[in-house]
Amino acid sequence: MRVETIGDATLYLGDCRDILPTLGKVDAVVTDPPYGIGYAASPVVGRNRASKRYTKLDWDESAPDLSQVLVSGVDAIVWGGNYFPLPPTRCWLVWHKPDIAPSLSPLEMAWTNLDRSCGFYRYSISATGLERVAAGSGHPTQKPLPLMQWCLGFVPNAQTILDPFMGSGTTGVACANLGRSFIGIEREPAYFDIAVRRIAKAYEQPRLFDEPVPKPVQPDLLAGAA
Numbered sequence: 001m002r003v004e005t006i007g008d009a010t011l012y013l014g015d016c017r018d019i020l021p022t023l024g025k026v027d028a029v030v031t032d033p034p035y036g037i038g039y040a041a042s043p044v045v046g047r048n049r050a051s052k053r054y055t056k057l058d059w060d061e062s063a064p065d066l067s068q069v070l071v072s073g074v075d076a077i078v079w080g081g082n083y084f085p086l087p088p089t090r091c092w093l094v095w096h097k098p099d100i101a102p103s104l105s106p107l108e109m110a111w112t113n114l115d116r117s118c119g120f121y122r123y124s125i126s127a128t129g130l131e132r133v134a135a136g137s138g139h140p141t142q143k144p145l146p147l148m149q150w151c152l153g154f155v156p157n158a159q160t161i162l163d164p165f166m167g168s169g170t171t172g173v174a175c176a177n178l179g180r181s182f183i184g185i186e187r188e189p190a191y192f193d194i195a196v197r198r199i200a201k202a203y204e205q206p207r208l209f210d211e212p213v214p215k216p217v218q219p220d221l222l223a224g225a226a
Helices: 016-022 125-135 145-152 170-178 189-204
Strands: 002-006 009-013 028-031 075-079 092-096 107-112 119-122 160-163 181-186
Touching: 002 189, 009 170, 009 189, 016 181, 028 145, 119 145, 145 170, 160 170, 170 181, 170 189, 181 189
Parallel strands: 009 181, 028 075, 028 160, 092 119, 160 181
Antiparallel strands: 002 009, 075 107, 092 107
């Protein structure tokens, strides 16, 4: 196991089944686990063209057991929740990809245990592809950063966020941008190294929460009066 600490982020290289029992309490779980649909072993880009940018791995051949992840009393947002045997919920989050190829689904769904109305987010899959290329992530199922920042808005009081299937670290970048503490776990060394670089870069940038708030100025109604 390898551990990296970057700002308020602690990143673990290892299997979450081994690491989760060693962690303390967190405020929320926000994650995008493998769905068990085999996409990562044969990612497709465009029409009938397998991507040469991604290393074919077997991590998405079977859906993981989430029993260790979904702890009672902890808010949870789980992308691909429709592929898992999870309890009924009144709050599904939906990502709409308006420019997706006709052979692929235009929607992705996240299960939550939140007692609130559903959420809907529209964001271009093309913009997501550009983000992956710009970040040099090489991760076939990386979620867009604006989407994950939007997700964190559904758990506004959660200060420590856990992602036990961290991938290339988008949830960690979102936490860095929004001033949340982050714990991420990833078992693939290549993706772990990408997450370390992306989160370190996020902490090098000016933080959204560090930006000074302009002080209100009371206008002088008598200025210029004779």
